[in-house]
Amino acid sequence: MxxxxxxxxxxxxxxxxxxxxxxxxxxxxxxxxxxxxxxxxxxxxxxDGYQVDxxxxxxxxxxxxxxxxxxxxxxxxxxxxxxxYGNYFIRTEKGLRDVPTTLAGYLTLDILPGKDRLKIARALTKMVLLRRMGKDLSKISVYECLPWDILSSDTAEFVDTFCYFLSGKSMRETSVQRMFVGGAFVEENLRDDIKEKGWHHNLHDVVGKVNIGRLLKNKKVSYDQYYPxxxxxxxxxxxxxxxxxxxxxxxxxxxxxxxxxxxxxxxxxxxxxxxxxxxxxxxxxxxxxxxxxxxxxxxxxxxxxxxKQSRTLTIWLGIDEKFGEFNYMGGEVWFRKKAFWAMPISNYNNNFAPEDKKLVGFMFNIDESTDYESEKHDAYETILRVYPGIERFIDMTHYQATTPEKAAVAINxxxxxxxxxxxxxxxxxxxxxxxxxxxxxxxxxxxxxxxxxxxxxxxxx
Ligand SMILES: Cc1cc2nc3c(=O)[nH]c(=O)nc-3n(C[C@H](O)[C@H](O)[C@H](O)COP(=O)(O)OP(=O)(O)OC[C@H]3O[C@@H](n4cnc5c(N)ncnc54)[C@H](O)[C@@H]3O)c2cc1C
Missing domain, CATH: 3.50.50.60 (FAD/NAD(P)-binding domain)
Structure with a gap:
């Protein structure tokens, strides 16, 4: 047939x-x-005995x-x-810090210069107010809303990293709306899909409003995120x-x-x-x-x-659990040179790794114009640099190159x-x-x- x-x-x-x-x-x-x-x-x-995603x-x-x-x-x-899902952390040379979820969190994020934190908090507040007044934030880039002539390169790397992980693109191509959704300040839902007659399935009827309350008391960025x-x-x-x-x-x-x-x-x-x-x-x-x-x-x-599309490289490492850096539920972000997002998935289910081992995925955004082998090399070297001594505990290494989304949600x-x-x-x-x-x-x-x-x-x- x-x-x-x-x-x-x-x-x-x-x-x-x-x-x-x-x-x-x-x-x-x-x-x-x-x-x-x-x-x-x-x-x-x-x-090799690990279940990678x-x-x-x-x-x-x-x-x-x-x-x-x-x-x-x-x-x-x-x-x-x-x-x-657990929580999101920022990996620093001194260990893990919580990803800020509120204005107060940004103001006290001491890995960035104090004056930069003030500027970020001010920009956040301004964007929330603009959104409340009806301004479409999907057309304003994150780059546009911050005074880059006076901000430090650390802050630029920090902001760019979060843009790449939320849209697959840099801060020049990522909209403020995208950041607000990723930061759990804005709700998205099915209202437009369910408002037609006969289309009611007890879904929540709240739509993309910026929630000022969340800016003040949001508990976690991973609000309503899960792992299978x-x-x-x-x-x-x-x-x-x-x-x-x-x-x-x-x-x-x-x-x-x-x-x-x-x-x-x-x-x-x-x-x-x-x-x-x-x-x-x-x-x-x-x-x-x-x-x-x-x-x-x-x-x-x-x-x-x-x-527009982006390309990612994931390095999966099987690590002896004696290397004690990944004892949390959730993910961590490294934002300095060669940023990545890491997730120790065997903490959700220890069957993903052999006994006494952990399985951690490290995801990097890669530039398609750069040679793949040198991207792999640089990414691996970054992991060795960020976690001193880790090489002695690595039991398995596996690489994946993928296009995570068929179209990045980028401005234009x-x-x-x-x-x-x-x-x-x-x-x-x-x-x-x-x-x-x-x-x-x-x-x-x-x-x-x-x-x-x-x-x-x-x-x-
Ligand atoms: C590294 C990475 C991290 C990610 N992180 C997250 C995350 O944190 N949260 C999240 O929700 N999602 C995440 N994603 C994205 C998520 O995995 C994808 O968005 C989703 O799986 C895409 O599903 P899809 O069916 O639309 O596309 P695809 O999985 O691309 O499926 C398309 C299918 O079409 C087939 N196909 C193509 N051409 C043809 C043809 N000519 N004939 C027949 N078949 C064809 C392909 O082989 C493929 O099987 C991530 C993805 C990656 C790679």
Whole structure:
């Protein structure tokens, strides 16, 4: 059979979530994945007795009824266990410091010069007030709102580091809005998706307001962040377990073309043959769509060229637990030369590492124009420099180079709509919604797909 109700291109988390929603709405679905495994960036695998994830991960917006919670509650047959993320720390030469969460925290952050802290606190307050007055902070860069002519280079590295980790881009390309969301000063949610008639599932009805109270008494940046207790693959396994038999999955099946007639998608071709469907859900890189469809409108093609991406390198280290630096739940950020975010994931589940060992992921943003081998070398040397003596305790080293999100939420970057200029072709994934990050962002895009397909009458429940 080569005719289905829907075809999903890509078997990462957003493609699989889409297949789940469609199949539970009565459709028969074909998922085509070019790799030989499913999950892609949302996965875990074994290396020398350790269970590594595809990068360190914190899953956001679970408790407040975010999009993944919505999908789990309404479509999953079971929900994987999540553990509270813990806290974020700043690694300094003198040990760990808490990441500031309030104005008072910034004012007392003595790793930065006192006058710089005052300027940061003043800028934060000004931006909160502007936002309360209705100013759109998604168009103001973090760079623009601070007086760089008088701030120190330490402060520049500090601010830039947090921008890179929240948007994948520098402070010149990261918006103040993005920082406020990452700092848990602003709530994002599903209100726009749920306000249509019949779309009520007890989700919280609060929207992107800056909460001045939080600036004064926010307890943690990781407010409402979690880690899947059995590793990242637990999320994908729960989706796979929940898929009805009406879903067929083909791996090693790279889509080569999206078949169109009169600007309407009707199917896809792979090396093995062609498959047809009423709806095509595309979860691979949106920027690559012109490779699959030649006659796209020129304006759409030029918008796709505006998509910005970042690239990361993760170094996983298996470390003897006698090296006592990673005894906390959460993550730490090193912000001086060659910044990184580290997460000791075996503290959430000691099965991830052999007895008496710990597993820590160190994630670096890398420059694609630099040679990969020298990035790996510099990153590894940075770890040795930041943790003196660690080399004697390293038991396993594993490298991963990845594109964490298909589109960075950068000022002047392009994020696609669910619908495309090609009828019956829809996109999901981290380049199809600008809210939150990573897996939560992918889930937002799937919730948006549900909304569009309901509006069209293609699915009803
Ligand atoms: C280092 C790192 C750190 C991260 N940190 C976090 C975090 O803290 N919190 C968080 O929520 N998220 C985080 N993420 C992001 C999160 O993992 C991803 O956003 C999410 O897994 C993306 O899912 P996706 O399905 O949209 O895309 P992908 O995983 O990229 O899936 C797309 C799929 O399409 C397939 N495909 C592509 N082309 C074709 C084709 N022609 N034919 C068939 N199949 C095709 C690919 O092989 C792939 O399987 C991180 C990611 C990385 C790498």
């Amino acid at each position: 080569n005719k289905y109700d829907s075809i999903v291109v890509g078997g990462g988390v957003s493609g699989l979530l889409s297949a789940l929603v469609l199949s539970k709405s009565g459709k028969n679905v074909l998922v085509l994945e070019k790799n030989n495994v499913l999950g892609n960036n949302c996965n875990s695998y074994d290396v 595809t990068g360190p991960h914190a899953i956001t917006q679970l408790r407040r009824g975010g999009p993944l919670t919505y999908l789990m509650n309404n479509y999953f047959d079971y929900i994987p266990a999540f553990v509270d 207790r059995d590793g990242l693959k637990a999320i994908v396994n729960a989706v796979l377990f929940s898929l009805p038999e009406t879903v067929e999955i083909k791996t090693n099946a790279a889509v080569e073309d999206i078949i169109t007639e009169d600007s309407t998608a009707t199917g896809v071709s792979t090396g093995e043959g062609s498959y047809y469907a009423d709806k095509i859900i595309y979860s691979a890189f949106v920027k690559d769509i012109p490779e699959y469809i030649r006659d796209l409108p020129a304006q759409y093609v030029s918008q796709l060229k505006m998509i 970057g392009f994020i696609s709509d669910t619908e495309t200029p090609i009828k019956n072709l829809y996109v999901v994934g981290t380049d199809a919604d600008n809210r939150s990050m990573g897996i939560t962002r992918a889930a937002y895009s799937v919730v948006k797909l549900i909304k569009v397909l309901r509006r069209e009458g293609y699915i009803v429940n």
